[in-house]
Amino acid sequence: MSTTEGPTLIPDDAAAQAMADREAKGKPRKGWFPGLGEKWNALPRQTQWLFLIIVVVIAYLLPILNPPFITTEPGNNWQIALAQMSVYALVAVGLNVVVGYAGLLDLGYVAFFAVGSYTAAMFTSPDSPYLHIPYLWTLPLAMAITMFFGVLLGVPTLRLRGDYLAIVTLGFGEIVRILATIIPAMKGQVGFQNVGHPPGTDAEGQPIFLNSNGTPWYWLTLTIIIVVLLAAGNLERSRVGRAWIAIREDEDAAEIMGVPTFKYKVWAFAIGASVGGLSGALFAGQVGFVNNQKFDIATSILFLAAVVMGGTGNKVGAVLGGSLVAYIPLRFTAIAEFKYLIFGAALVLIMIFRPGGILPARQSLLAYGRTAYNKLREATGKKPAPGQLAPNTGKGAGDE
Amino acid sequence: MSEAIEPEIDIDALKEQGVDLDVAEKVAPEREISVEVGDALVQVQNLTIKFGGLTALDNVSFDINRGEILGLIGPNGAGKTTCFNAMTGVYKPTSGKVLLEGKPLNGLAQHKITRRGLARTFQNIRLFGEMTALENVVVGLDARHKTSVGGALFRLPTHTREEKTAVERGMALLEFVGIADHAHFLSRHLPYGYQRRLEIARALATDPKVLCLDEPAAGFNPAEKEELMALIRTIRNDGYTVLLIEHDMKLVMGVTDRIVVLEFGKKIADAVPKVIRDDPKVISAYLGEPEDDVA
Ligand SMILES: Nc1ncnc2c1ncn2[C@@H]1O[C@H](COP(=O)(O)OP(=O)(O)OP(=O)(O)O)[C@@H](O)[C@H]1O
Ligand SMILES: [Mg+2]
Numbered sequence A: 001m002s003t004t005e006g007p008t009l010i011p012d013d014a015a016a017q018a019m020a021d022r023e024a025k026g027k028p029r030k031g032w033f034p035g036l037g038e039k040w041n042a043l044p045r046q047t048q049w050l051f052l053i054i055v056v057v058i059a060y061l062l063p064i065l066n067p068p069f070i071t072t073e074p075g076n077n078w079q080i081a082l083a084q085m086s087v088y089a090l091v092a093v094g095l096n097v098v099v100g101y102a103g104l105l106d107l108g109y110v111a112f113f114a115v116g117s118y119t120a121a122m123f124t125s126p127d128s129p130y131l132h133i134p135y136l137w138t139l140p141l142a143m144a145i146t147m148f149f150g151v152l153l154g155v156p157t158l159r160l161r162g163d164y165l166a167i168v169t170l171g172f173g174e175i176v177r178i179l180a181t182i183i184p185a186m187k188g189q190v191g192f193q194n195v196g197h198p199p200g201t202d203a204e205g206q207p208i209f210l211n212s213n214g215t216p217w218y219w220l221t222l223t224i225i226i227v228v229l230l231a232a233g234n235l236e237r238s239r240v241g242r243a244w245i246a247i248r249e250d251e252d253a254a255e256i257m258g259v260p261t262f263k264y265k266v267w268a269f270a271i272g273a274s275v276g277g278l279s280g281a282l283f284a285g286q287v288g289f290v291n292n293q294k295f296d297i298a299t300s301i302l303f304l305a306a307v308v309m310g311g312t313g314n315k316v317g318a319v320l321g322g323s324l325v326a327y328i329p330l331r332f333t334a335i336a337e338f339k340y341l342i343f344g345a346a347l348v349l350i351m352i353f354r355p356g357g358i359l360p361a362r363q364s365l366l367a368y369g370r371t372a373y374n375k376l377r378e379a380t381g382k383k384p385a386p387g388q389l390a391p392n393t394g395k396g397a398g399d400e
Numbered sequence B: 001m002s003e004a005i006e007p008e009i010d011i012d013a014l015k016e017q018g019v020d021l022d023v024a025e026k027v028a029p030e031r032e033i034s035v036e037v038g039d040a041l042v043q044v045q046n047l048t049i050k051f052g053g054l055t056a057l058d059n060v061s062f063d064i065n066r067g068e069i070l071g072l073i074g075p076n077g078a079g080k081t082t083c084f085n086a087m088t089g090v091y092k093p094t095s096g097k098v099l100l101e102g103k104p105l106n107g108l109a110q111h112k113i114t115r116r117g118l119a120r121t122f123q124n125i126r127l128f129g130e131m132t133a134l135e136n137v138v139v140g141l142d143a144r145h146k147t148s149v150g151g152a153l154f155r156l157p158t159h160t161r162e163e164k165t166a167v168e169r170g171m172a173l174l175e176f177v178g179i180a181d182h183a184h185f186l187s188r189h190l191p192y193g194y195q196r197r198l199e200i201a202r203a204l205a206t207d208p209k210v211l212c213l214d215e216p217a218a219g220f221n222p223a224e225k226e227e228l229m230a231l232i233r234t235i236r237n238d239g240y241t242v243l244l245i246e247h248d249m250k251l252v253m254g255v256t257d258r259i260v261v262l263e264f265g266k267k268i269a270d271a272v273p274k275v276i277r278d279d280p281k282v283i284s285a286y287l288g289e290p291e292d293d294v295a
Helices: A013-025 A036-042 A047-063 A078-101 A110-124 A133-157 A161-182 A216-237 A239-247 A251-256 A260-286 A297-310 A317-332 A334-355 A367-379 B011-016 B023-025 B078-089 B110-116 B133-140 B150-154 B157-177 B192-205 B223-237 B250-256 B274-278 B280-289
Strands: B040-051 B053-066 B069-074 B093-101 B117-120 B210-214 B241-245 B258-261 B266-271
Touching: A013 B117, A047 A078, A047 A216, A078 A216, A078 A239, A078 A260, A078 A297, A110 A133, A110 A260, A110 A297, A133 A161, A133 A260, A161 A297, A216 A239, A216 A260, A216 A317, A216 B150, A216 B157, A239 A251, A239 B133, A239 B150, A251 A260, A251 B110, A260 B258, A297 A317, A297 A334, A297 B133, A297 B157, A317 A334, A317 B266, A367 B133, A367 B157, A367 B250, B011 B023, B011 B053, B011 B192, B040 B078, B053 B078, B053 B241, B053 B258, B053 B266, B069 B078, B069 B223, B069 B250, B078 B210, B078 B241, B093 B250, B093 B274, B110 B117, B117 B192, B133 B192, B150 B157, B157 B192, B192 B210, B192 B223, B223 B241, B250 B274, B258 B280, B266 B280
Parallel strands: B069 B241, B069 B258, B117 B210, B210 B241
Antiparallel strands: B040 B053, B040 B093, B258 B266
16 A cells, blocks of 8 residues: 555655665565654644543553453453553563664563562562562562663673574573572472562452452553653663664664663663563562463563564554564464464564564654754655654654 | 964865855864874874784874875775774774874774764765664764763753754754755665765764764765765864775875875875875876776
8 A cells, every 4th residue: 555655756856866766775665554653743742642642541441441352251351361461561662672672682581571570479479488578569679680680691691792692592581490490499380379469458348459350450550561661762762762773773883983882782681671570570460370380482482572563663562562462362262272373474474564563663763853853844845755754653652 | 284273163165165154163073182283183003903814904004183184095905994993993903003192092992982083984884774864963973972871761951951952963964964954864765875974974973083984985976976075175174184085096186185005904105195196106006906097
C-alpha cells in the first residue's frame, strides 16, 4: 500500500534528487501505515495528550471490560493473563534499552529477570531463612541488585563486540540458572512459596493482592510501565539516547565523534538490567512462587523476540511485542504447545515483510527538535516524503 | 603568516564570500586556544606505524599551524588516512608522537582526543544513518556537553539548557555547510553530496581546534568540488584550522596554504603550493600514479 510513495508527491529538486538516490539504493522503504508518524506529529499538542489519555484509560479498564474475542477466557483467567502480559511488556521495555537503543545483543537477559525474582522471593517468602522486608521494598532492591550485576557483567564484556558479547551474555544467563540449582540457599526446584505482595485488604478483610486476582497486579505493573516509559522517553531525547543510537549505528564513528562509548554501553546494560530485575520481582509477587524452572534460555529468546517483533528501538513497540508474546499462547491455548514454532515463523515473516517490526517508526532524539523541525517545515513549505522524515511516533508518553 | 596576530574570524573574507555573518558567528570556535595564530598547533613528531611487515607511515614529522589550511597529499596507499588514524587515536603509533597545543595525545581514548580538539571526517562516509541530519550534528555537539543519565532522567536545568542551545547551534552548523533545508531527513536518505557536508558539520560541532578532512570531495564533479573548496575556505576564515587530504592536485593547490606530500609512508615534501607544483619528486610520485589528475 505504501509503494505509492513516489517522486510526484514532492515536486522540488532536492527531494527529487533524494528520491533518485533512494531508487539507486533499492526499493523505497515500505510501511504499513505510511505517514502515520507524520500525521501524529502534525496534531496539536493537546490532541496528542487527549489521545494518549484515552489510550491509557482504556488500558486501565481492560480487566473490567474483558472484551469478547480478545479475552483469553474461558481457557485462561483474563485478569491474570493481563498481569502476565504487563510483566512481559515491562521486560521488553528494559531489554529494548540494551538491544534496541544501544544495539547490544544480550542473549542472557533472563538472568536479570531471575535475579529480580529471587530477590523478591528470598526477602519475603516464609521459606527463606533470611531477613524479611515488606514486598514493595524488594522492587527498588531488585533494581539495585540487578543493576549491580549488570555493571559486573558489563564492565569486562562490553569491550567485546557483536558475536562475542552475545556468547558471553548467553553464558551468563545459564550461569544464573545453574547457580539457582546448585546453591542450597536458592532451593533449586523446590523453590520459594508464598512470595510477598503489596499491603492492603478489601472490605472483607481479604488481601487485595492475591495470586488468584490479576487485576491489582496488572494495574500496579501498568503504572510502573508508564513511569518507565516516561523515564525512557527522557533518556531517549537526551545526550544519553543519542549516544546509544550512535553506538548502535556505528560504534567507531561514535567514539571518534566524542561519545564515551564504553561508559554509555555500561549504562545501557545497567539500566536494562534494573528494569529486568524490577519485572522479575513483579513476576515473583504475582505468581507467588519462584524456583529454577522458569529462567531458561528459551525465555531469553522469547524476550528478544518480543523486542524484535515490536520494533527494535521503539519503546511503545516493545510494550506491544512483550504483551503479544505473552498473550498469544494464553489466548490460543490449543496452539500454546507450539508457541516457539509460531513465534519463530512470525519472526521470519516479520523480518521478510517488515524488518522494522510492528512499530518501526523511530523516536525523536532531541528534546526541543520539534520546534526546529516545524519551523523548517513552515519555511520550506513542503511536505517531506513519508518514510524519509523521521518524526517521533510519540505514542510513548511525554514527548518534549 | 606568523608576523602578526590576525583576528580569529576574518570578517572581510567572509563578507566577500557572501556568508551570512550571523551564522558564521554562531558556528565560530568557542574555545580558547593557547597557541597564537601562525604557531604550531599540532606537532606530528617522528610518527611511525607498522602493520606487521608493512610500514604504512615511516618517521613522518610535520606541524599544523593555527589558522592555516594544510594539505596532505600523496598517491593511493601513501599513508594519508593512516596518518589521520594515528592522530585521532584509532591506531597506536609504533613510535613517535602527536602533540596538540604542546601536549601529547598518545594513549588518550579516542573520544578524549576529540574533546581535546581534534575532529575528523571519514573517507568513506560514516554517518549515523537512522538519525536525522540535525541529530547527527547534535551528537557532535554532545562532545562538549555534560549531561549524563541523571541529568536526562530528571530533566535537570543543565540538560534543558544544553538541549536548547544544541538545536540552535546545530541548525546554524547545518546552514553553514548549506544543508539546513534537509535537517529533518534521516541522514541515510540524504543525497551523497549532502552526506559529505553533513560529515563536516558533525565534525565542526565538536568545536575542534583542528578539523581534519579525509577526501571530503571524493566522488564530486568539478563544480561540486569547487563549491566544497569554497566551504573549506569559509571554515578557515571563520577561525578554524584545517588539515585536508585531497587527491585532486589542482584543487589542493588552490585552497591550501601549505602542503605535505607523502609517498610510501615517507614525507617527500613540505612547502607552499607553488614550490610543490615544481618539485620533481612530487611530480614523479604522481606520474607513477596513472589514475590521478596531474596538475
Ligand atoms: N588496518 C590496516 N591493516 C593493515 N594495513 C593497513 C591498514 N590500514 C592501512 N593499511 C595499509 O597502509 C597503507 C596506507 O594506507 P592509507 O589508507 O593510509 O592510504 P591513503 O594514503 O589514505 O590512500 P588512499 O588515497 O587510497 O585513501 C596501505 O598500503 C594500506 O593497505
Ligand atoms: Mg585514505
